[in-house]
Amino acid sequence: MSLIEVKDLQVHFPIRSGFWNRITDQVKAVDGVSFKINAGETFGLVGESGSGKTTTGRAVVGLEKATGGQILYQGENIALNKPKERLNYNQNVQMIFQDSLSSLNPRKRIETIIAEPLRNFQKLDSETEKIRVLQLLDIVGLGPDALYKYPHQFSGGQRQRIGIARAVATNPKLIIADEPVSALDLSVQAQVLNFLKKIQREFGVSYLFISHDLGVVRHMCDRLAIMNHGRLVEVGSRDDIYNHPLHIYTQRLLEAIPQVDVRHRQERQQERLRIEKIYQEQKNDYYDQAGMAYPLVQVSQTHFVALPPQAASKRKLTAQGVD
Amino acid sequence: MKSLSEQTIDPQELKRLTQEAERQATPSAGKIVWSEFKADRPALIALIIVVCFIVFVTIASFFINVSQMMNTNITAYLNRPLQDGYLLGADTGGRSIMKQLIVGSRNSIGIAIGLTLISSTWGVAWGLISGYYGGFVDWWMQRIYDFMMMLPMTMMIIVLVTIIHNYNAITLTLIFSCFYWLGTSRLIRSRTLAESKKDYVAASITSGTNSWKIIFREIMPNISSLIVVDTTLSFAENIGVETGLSYLGFGLPPKTPSLGTLIANANDPNNITQYWWTWLPAALEIIILCLAISYIGQVIRRSADASQRQAVGK
Structure with a gap:
């Protein structure tokens, strides 16, 4: 409990x-x-x-x-x-x-x-x-x-x-x-x-x-x-969120953490822009008409994500298949 | 967790710390106000005048036989000042203006103090409770406030005074108090609304402190400077309340002298031009008192707000 x-x-x-x-x-x-x-x-x-x-x-x-x-x-x-x-x-x-x-x-x-x-x-x-x-x-x-x-x-x-x-x-x-x-x-x-x-x-x-x-x-x-x-x-657990983020908002949020790494500045910027592009493209899938997130779906023992309905039903199927 | 014995510090150490803390603590409110008075000469003089005057009239009125003083004495009809031992002259009834002034001041100031105490206490409590609870409590309390505000105050007091046959200074004070808490309550409510949103109130709630304790022990000390300033300034205003009504003839009963009844002598054009001593001393006294009290109020307001202080150091 x-x-x-x-x-x-x-x-x-x-x-x-x-x-x-x-x-x-x-x-x-x-x-x-x-x-x-x-x-x-x-x-x-x-x-x-x-x-x-x-x-x-x-x-x-x-x-x-x-x-x-x-x-x-x-x-x-x-x-x-x-x-x-x-x-x-x-x-x-x-x-x-x-x-x-x-x-x-x-x-x-x-x-x-x-x-x-x-x-x-x-x-x-x-x-x-x-x-x-x-x-x-x-x-x-x-x-x-x-x-x-x-x-x-x-x-x-x-x-x-x-x-x-x-x-x-x-x-x-x-x-x-x-x-x-x-x-x-x-x-x-x-x-x-x-x-x-x-x-x-x-x-x-x-x-x-x-x-x-x-x-x-x-x-x-x-x-x-x-x-x-x-x-x-x-x-999710710390590992789930920081290493395997599934929701586009989480990915975007994690990408916003500043890193002091002068040598890879360019690549970091490209990566950020890529994530932002994905976010803009998929925003309508991940949020309903009112701009609210969908209900949480369990994707692993510890990890829950608010996936869009189609992706969620697919996930459920695979999850059942694994079981 | 460490053991208790390791933690305990000896009582002497604790005593030393207490003394040290008292030395370091911010100077008390009284000390701040006093240093502010010392920095402002006119206000200091005003304070001395007000205190000495109140003490003088209270003590001196004990030596005056009021009923004997208020008896008509034809031989002293409108005596001029300094004539026949009448220091400030006499009125149409041959009554000593000086004695009336002393007893009248005591009555008027007494009523003003009583009124200020009752109406401020009630107004502060009303504002605090209304502002802290909010919601329905606030809604009802504010509608009552609106209703009272809507009533024509002076007329209501006159009606009440006429209805009650046998009234004296105390009933008059209570009647006034029913109407003079309104301004204070709104002022206090507005500050309480802001104050009760602060985190220390939330912390007290989660610490299990009950609402009454939060209102009167946590919030009230934090708005005490506002309360003190408001009380001082409303005291000056309240001297005028009784005076104004007595002037109209609805204040204290006719046999009881007050500053208002003395000023009411100025109703007569003859008195205004020829017999000036019947009303002028009382008028001057009210002006000086109200000015002095508002000076004092300003000093207290300044000492409540650190950015306005004039006193250097401390």
Whole structure:
């Protein structure tokens, strides 16, 4: 049984207009997304800006209301509108935010910020609580002198580490990491990512790692999903996605990773142009009339791709033949 | 995970850190405001005037027998200032203007303070709750706001004052408070809307903090500067509220002196031209008080916004 299973998740935002301010249309930020995350693994969610990956993450942690679909935590359906159930759920599912400055209350000291989940979930006495906060600070490499400082007294990387310390405070099973390093410079990115890996090794926590940086995702994730226009276009292991991409969008996305290789500059450019040409030619096959991706089809044990219907039926036949 | 003993630091170290943190911490709001006052001479003088004046009228009014003071005394009919020991003269009833001014100021300022406290508290709470919850809660709360806004405020107050037979300063304050929270609530709501979209609120939600705590312990401290500025400026405005209504004859009961009843002496053309001492001191007092308070309000606004500060250093 997987730790968390998202089934056909939908998050639609109403567009209101006209004199009566009625709902005239929907923005389908997330439209039928399904995936599973196993205990102790890192599941990457990759996509361009506006593809709905952050909304997916926020819906899983309960910050955004899902308009459809289910979220199963350890096989149980979670009703996030019930405060008590939600409280139990959030003890196990926490989030790291993209903007480290705005995710820490500027009026509070670090001690209070990190102790917040502890105070709500585990009623500790003040001495134990302080020791636990110091312990958490130590896990993310900050000394006890951080305890009484304010968020603005830290650098971006340190602030993000404080955000991580808060997220792991209650020993959660799953942490939603919403682009945790995209606001940091490269050297600090590596440092924060290594802290995330270290925490995973020590506590066996799972990550839903949301990012648009394919290099970072490759470093972090065991399995990943590519998201486009609110739907998943490809799900697979790291090897499936990076070495055998099947969807034209994935191929195009991977080709966009910059490479420092002066000698082969020309060939790289030709390759990119070739992929882009294929993408333009086959765009209508891979997306339906509304510009949405088709449902996922299983092509191997671990690999799922949103193939067009004809290709999908062919794949199914071969798959059955293999069986 | 490392063992606890390895982690524990001795209490002395913790104490040292606490002290160090207190030294490094940003100066408290009070300190910032005070240094800002010191940098702005007129505002400092305004502060001294307002504080001294309020303290003076509160203490001095304890030594005045109000009912005796309000008795008519024909022999002192329209005494000029400094005549027969009347420092600021007397009105048509021979009542001392000076004493009326002291007691009246206490009444008017008392009502203004009470009104500011009640209406700001209510308005801030209304705006915070409406802005944080959004959706249906916000919709209903804002329709109530719209309805209240639509009512002709002055007329409603006059009607209420006429209906209630036996009213005093406290009931009057409560009646005013029903109508004067509106502006504050909209202002606070707009800032709360922006503030509640920030990630620290989302982090508090996932940390299991309940909504009331998020509203009043997380969001409210972050908009406290706006609340302080709004409260100060509405205090200056609220002095005018009671005064205006008393001037029209619907404020405090006739036997209770207030700044408004004193200014109402200016209804009579004779008083305006010949007997100026009956109304001029009260008018001057209101002008000076409101000016001084708005100076103070400006300083507080500046200290709330770091980019506008005039005080150098710290």
